[in-house]
Amino acid sequence: MGIESLERQPASRREFDVSEVATSDAGLRQVLHGLPGVDQVGVGERAAALATRSIKKDAKLTALDLAIAMVDLTTLEGADTPGKVRAMCAKAMLPDLADPPVPPVAAVCVYPDLVPVAKQAVAGSSVAVASVATAFPSGRASLAVKLADVRDAVTAGADEIDMVIDRGAFLAGRYGQVYSEITAVREACGPAHLKVILETAELATLDNVARASWLAMMAGADFIKTSTGKVTPAATPAVALVMLAAVRDFEQTAGRRVGVKVAGGIRTAKDAIRYLVLVNEIAGPAWLTPRLFRIGASTLLNDLLMQRSKQRTGRYASPDYFTID
Amino acid sequence: MSDRAPAKKPARGQVQPGRAATAAAAGARLGVRKTYKLFIGGAFPRSESGRSYPVRDRDGELLAHAARASRKDLRDAVKAARGAFPGWAGATAYNRGQVLYRVAELMEGRAAQFAAEVAQAEGLSAGKAESAVAAAIDRWVWYAGWSDKVAQIAGAANPVAGPYFNFSVPEPTGVVATIAPQQSSLLGLVSVLAPVIVTGNTAVVIASEPRPLPAVVLSEVLATSDVPPGVVNLLTGYTGELAPVAADHMDVNAIDLTGTGPADRAALERAAAANLKRVYHDGERWADPPGTRRLLATLEIKTVWHPAGI
Numbered sequence: 001m002g003i004e005s006l007e008r009q010p011a012s013r014r015e016f017d018v019s020e021v022a023t024s025d026a027g028l029r030q031v032l033h034g035l036p037g038v039d040q041v042g043v044g045e046r047a048a049a050l051a052t053r054s055i056k057k058d059a060k061l062t063a064l065d066l067a068i069a070m071v072d073l074t075t076l077e078g079a080d081t082p083g084k085v086r087a088m089c090a091k092a093m094l095p096d097l098a099d100p101p102v103p104p105v106a107a108v109c110v111y112p113d114l115v116p117v118a119k120q121a122v123a124g125s126s127v128a129v130a131s132v133a134t135a136f137p138s139g140r141a142s143l144a145v146k147l148a149d150v151r152d153a154v155t156a157g158a159d160e161i162d163m164v165i166d167r168g169a170f171l172a173g174r175y176g177q178v179y180s181e182i183t184a185v186r187e188a189c190g191p192a193h194l195k196v197i198l199e200t201a202e203l204a205t206l207d208n209v210a211r212a213s214w215l216a217m218m219a220g221a222d223f224i225k226t227s228t229g230k231v232t233p234a235a236t237p238a239v240a241l242v243m244l245a246a247v248r249d250f251e252q253t254a255g256r257r258v259g260v261k262v263a264g265g266i267r268t269a270k271d272a273i274r275y276l277v278l279v280n281e282i283a284g285p286a287w288l289t290p291r292l293f294r295i296g297a298s299t300l301l302n303d304l305l306m307q308r309s310k311q312r313t314g315r316y317a318s319p320d321y322f323t324i325d
Numbered sequence: 326m327s328d329r330a331p332a333k334k335p336a337r338g339q340v341q342p343g344r345a346a347t348a349a350a351a352g353a354r355l356g357v358r359k360t361y362k363l364f365i366g367g368a369f370p371r372s373e374s375g376r377s378y379p380v381r382d383r384d385g386e387l388l389a390h391a392a393r394a395s396r397k398d399l400r401d402a403v404k405a406a407r408g409a410f411p412g413w414a415g416a417t418a419y420n421r422g423q424v425l426y427r428v429a430e431l432m433e434g435r436a437a438q439f440a441a442e443v444a445q446a447e448g449l450s451a452g453k454a455e456s457a458v459a460a461a462i463d464r465w466v467w468y469a470g471w472s473d474k475v476a477q478i479a480g481a482a483n484p485v486a487g488p489y490f491n492f493s494v495p496e497p498t499g500v501v502a503t504i505a506p507q508q509s510s511l512l513g514l515v516s517v518l519a520p521v522i523v524t525g526n527t528a529v530v531i532a533s534e535p536r537p538l539p540a541v542v543l544s545e546v547l548a549t550s551d552v553p554p555g556v557v558n559l560l561t562g563y564t565g566e567l568a569p570v571a572a573d574h575m576d577v578n579a580i581d582l583t584g585t586g587p588a589d590r591a592a593l594e595r596a597a598a599a600n601l602k603r604v605y606h607d608g609e610r611w612a613d614p615p616g617t618r619r620l621l622a623t624l625e626i627k628t629v630w631h632p633a634g635i
Contacts, residue, residue, distance in 0.1 A: 314573065316570070316574040317576070
């Protein structure tokens with residue numbers, strides 16, 4: 001049991017049409033509490049075992065480039081300025097001036113009011129602009145305010161919206177409310193991609209993480225994301241493992257591939273590569289693309305670049321040769 | 326584990342060397358042997374590689390196994406040194422001098438242990454080892470005194486044609502990698518380490534390859550004095566393996582090649598040029614009475630203009 005149940009028990013026995021799931025609290029509860037239980041100890045051990053994989057030489061270089069291409073370069077501070085956002089966008093498009101073949105990152109992630117600045121700065125590049133919305137990071141506002149927040153960001157040109165779920169409602173068992181909020185935000189997003197932040201540190205158990213993942217996916221999320229980065233512990237390997245298993249099972253059930261974004265506390269290239277191993281082993285190699293896996297981070301990028309430089313030149317790198325974020 | 330019971334009643338078939346058996350019968354204790362480890366960031370790790378190498382005395386007798394640091398240990402040491410640099414460089418010169426004097430006090434307290442280690446490592450008589458240790462402590466104190474005096478000889482108030490004060494002040498270079506002299510296990514080490522840290526640099530020291538054990542004892546003294554963790558990081562291992570990594574490392578600001586052979590120096594100097602490290606070596610001159618040249622080798626001069634009379 002335990003790991004086996006998590007890995008081998010696809011949702012096939014729970015065949016249902018997502019569109020027909022009752023969106024009442026009771027209907028959702030039936031579905032979500034019918035998910036196989038998560039063995040907390042087993043998941044922890046599996047994640048720890050996968051973390052010991054040794055990725056060296058060419059494989060490491062490939063992993064570093066992939067990780068760079070998956071980064072959502074993020075600044076979510078009260079003190080953010082247009083200048084800081086522009087500088088970050090320049091780095092997103094050309095991470096290492098000394099080594100132009102370094103791929104650009106996937107996206108920049110900012111607060112809604114700075115979307116126009118970011119949009120202008122990355123114009124013409126492959127870098128997308130993501131915006132947090134829905135009263136980030138707490139999500140404590142009325143639905144009307146949350147939707148206005150989303151429309152604001154989308155109108156300003158955001159390609160991706162990172163919303164937070166109402167953890168209070170989720171923990172109180174008001175799944176219907178969480179579901180309808182996500183669908184409403186999904187609608188307000190229009191063409192923009194929707195990432196749903198579960199804030200796993202506040203969900204208390206891995207069972208809840210699995211349930212919140214399914215809830216978000218059923219409600220139409222394009223991505224499920226671990227954390228806001230404002231609560232510790234943010235992303236952890238165990239949580240990522242559960243979410244990756246959820247997207248894998250969801251694809252088998254509903255036929256739709258949902259992405260995963262880990263965010264918060266990932267500061268070293270070593271950590272990033274460990275997450276890539278998890279993605280490969282749990283969700284599968286199909287998820288090893290920036291379209292389906294992202295790493296939200298700010299300081300991580302420099303470590304990835306320094307490790308890349310070490311692999312390329314054989315010299316240990318110095319932060320003096322990389323921009324200060 | 327009880328040390329006496331098995332000694333009194335040896336297990337069947339167990340061969341007891343005569344002397345040990347006699348000593349055990351007389352109630353002597355089992356030896357508590359020392360593990361010689363690395364010193365990185367104020368902690369005493371073994372090498373991450375798990376390797377060690379045998380250290381022998383002059384007659385080829387095994388003294389102990391020392392940790393054989395890897396390039397990753399060196400990387401960790403540089404990281405620790407970099408982390409400690411702002412605090413150490415920012416401490417007042419007076420404070421640094423006091424801290425180093427405290428190190429000398431503790432060395433004095435452990436003088437007998439140092440003398441025994443040096444005598445074993447270098448094959449010296451007890452008397453010669455004691456005087457080598459005394460010289461090392463004295464040299465440490467001598468350098469400690471320079472902490473708040475070096476600015477007076479390296480700095481200047483420059484005359485300029487304008488309403489400005491113009492000052493040149495010495496500042497520490499940063500992280501300094503030091504390859505300690507190979508022959509002199511303690512005095513040589515002190516001679517190259519003390520002048521680096523007294524001015525506010527942080528150090529990554531590669532101890533003498535054949536005689537590393539007294540250096541490990543010094544690291545234990547540093548750990549129990551007031552030297553902040555990471556200011557001195559001490560690695561034991563193969564110089565030929567570690568020195569090129571230090572010379573290559575982009576986050577090392579200066580390198581002292583004193584303990585390297587002349588044959589290796591050109592390649593190390595070339596590697597060190599990649600990030601314009603300061604390179605210093607003076608052959609066997611570390612043994613001379615100390616002067617200021619080692620202090621000045623790891624200092625940079627900052628010149629500032631300040632409006633005057635306004």
